């Protein structure tokens with residue numbers, strides 16, 4: 001679950017986001033939904049104060065720590081969403097800090113970034129939870145592949161590194177061709193069904209989600225909630241026109 005909000009420039013807003021996660025985790029725990037990581041939470045560090053002009057990194061780390069402690073109490077985990085490339089180093093640094101106390105904190109790596117294969121190698125270590133996605137932001141050519149085919153082949157290379165490594169890969173994509181190719185990498189790597197998972201956004205390709213679950217594989221649904229959905233949707237569509245097609249296709253089809 002992801003409490004919508006990003007690019008916070010007020011500390012009060014960052015604190016309110018932290019509180020929303022603490023309430024969520026308490027309620028998930030009380031409802032028995034978080035046991036064993038059945039429902040976990042995703043965080044955008046920019047919503048927790050990462051970009052605040054003064055002490056942003058520290059405020060964000062403190063907020064994330066408190067959320068991780070609440071997640072541990074509720075018996076579940078936390079994954080740090082990845083935002084635009086100017087935040088990648090800071091987010092991975094915060095990940096490293098958090099993992100000292102909470103080794104189960106997950107990271108997201110974006111296949112469209114040229115650096116990501118190397119990041120996959122660094123993070124494919126024992127117990128390391130890594131979500132691999134294509135990436136949703138508009139990024140310059142200097143740091144990111146621009147052609148669809150380059151992003152897709154990067155995704156497969158990165159998935160192979162993660163699946164052949166020691167960590168826990170979380171394969172986030174709705175792309176039928178990628179799913180087919182990566183499925184064969186999963187089999188080649190001899191991965192047990194509980195040693196990786198697929199991830200898709202709530203409401204997108206629900207029939208494919210069901211197919212994967214029916215085949216005995218783990219499938220996690222990413223569910224954003226809260227008041228900030230309009231800005232989130234508009235920003236995503238404005239930043240990267242491909243997201244508009246993605247959204248419209250999802251409205252029209254369940255397959």
Ligand SMILES: Cc1cc2nc3c(=O)[nH]c(=O)nc-3n(C[C@H](O)[C@H](O)[C@H](O)COP(=O)(O)OP(=O)(O)OC[C@H]3O[C@@H](n4cnc5c(N)ncnc54)[C@H](O)[C@@H]3O)c2cc1C
Nearest residue numbers: 081082108133134135136172173174175199200201222246
């Ligand atoms: C769980 C989850 C978490 C994410 N977290 C992050 C994050 O932290 N940071 C980030 O930058 N991004 C994140 N993303 C978004 C991600 O980076 C992509 O922007 C998004 O998933 C779209 O890429 P895709 O791989 O699903 O396929 P796309 O490239 O959008 O689609 C590829 C192809 O899939 C096919 N396809 C897509 N939808 C359908 C459909 N409904 N029916 C039939 N065919 C279809 C089409 O052939 C299409 O050309 C996340 C995505 C998921 C699922």
